[in-house]
Amino acid sequence: xxxAEPVSQGLYELxxxxxxxxxxxxxxxxxxxxxxxxYVWAYHVTIExxxxxxxxxxxxYWRVTDAAGAVQEVSGEGVVGETPVLDPGDSYEYTSGTxxxxxxxxxxxxxxxxxxxxxxxxxxxxxxSLDSPHQKGLIN
Numbered sequence: 001x002x003x004a005e006p007v008s009q010g011l012y013e014l015x016x017x018x019x020x021x022x023x024x025x026x027x028x029x030x031x032x033x034x035x036x037x038x039y040v041w042a043y044h045v046t047i048e049x050x051x052x053x054x055x056x057x058x059x060x061y062w063r064v065t066d067a068a069g070a071v072q073e074v075s076g077e078g079v080v081g082e083t084p085v086l087d088p089g090d091s092y093e094y095t096s097g098t099x100x101x102x103x104x105x106x107x108x109x110x111x112x113x114x115x116x117x118x119x120x121x122x123x124x125x126x127x128x129s130l131d132s133p134h135q136k137g138l139i140n
Contacts, residue, residue: 014126018051019086019113021125027132034103034134041130042097045079047111049086054116056085057092062109062125067102067135079111103135 013022024044031040049055061075077083084092098107108127114120 010128012126012128014124015050016123017113017121018049019055019123020046020048020050021111021123022046022048023126023128025107025128025130027130028097029133032132032134034132037101038099039101039103039130039132039134040097040099041132042095043107043128044093044095045125046091046093047084047086048091049088051115052088054085054087056083056114057111058083058114058120059112060109060125061112062098062107064098064100064105064107066100066105070101098130100130103132105130 011022011024013020015021022045026042026044028040028042032038047057057079059075059077060079062073064072064074079092080094080096082094086092106127106129109125110122111125112120113123
C-alpha cells in the first residue's frame with residue numbers, strides 16, 4: 001500500500017529588519033483522525049539572515065487559532081530546543097507541528113532575536129493558514 005504524502009499548502013514569507021522568515025505548512029493525513037476531530041499539520045520554517053550582523057534566535061511565540069475561534073498561545077526559549085546563530089547570509093531550517101480540533105485554523109507569531117551588537121528585537125512570523133481536505137467549503 002502506498003503511503004500518502006503530506007500536501008503543501010503554499011509558502012508564506014515575511015521580512016523584518018533584513019531577516020526573512022518562510023513557512024510552508026503541510027496537512028498530515030496519516031496522523032489525523034477527522035472522525036475524532038483531530039487534525040495535524042507540520043510546518044517547515046526557514047529563517048534567513050539577509051542583514052550585515054550575526055543574530056541569534058532566543059525564543060518564539062506562536063498564536064494558533066482554530067476554526068471555532070479557540071486560541072492556543074505557545075512561547076518558549078529557542079526553536080526546537082536550539083538557539084541558532086545566523087551569520088550574515090546564513091539560514092536555519094526546522095520542522096515542527098501542531099494539532100487542532102477543527103479541520104482548519106491559522107498560525108502567526110514572532111521570534112525574539114539578539115544581534116551581535118547586543119540589541120534585542122522581535123521579528124514577525126507570517127500568518128499562515130492550516131487547511132485540511134476535511135473542511136466544508138462555503139458557497140457565497
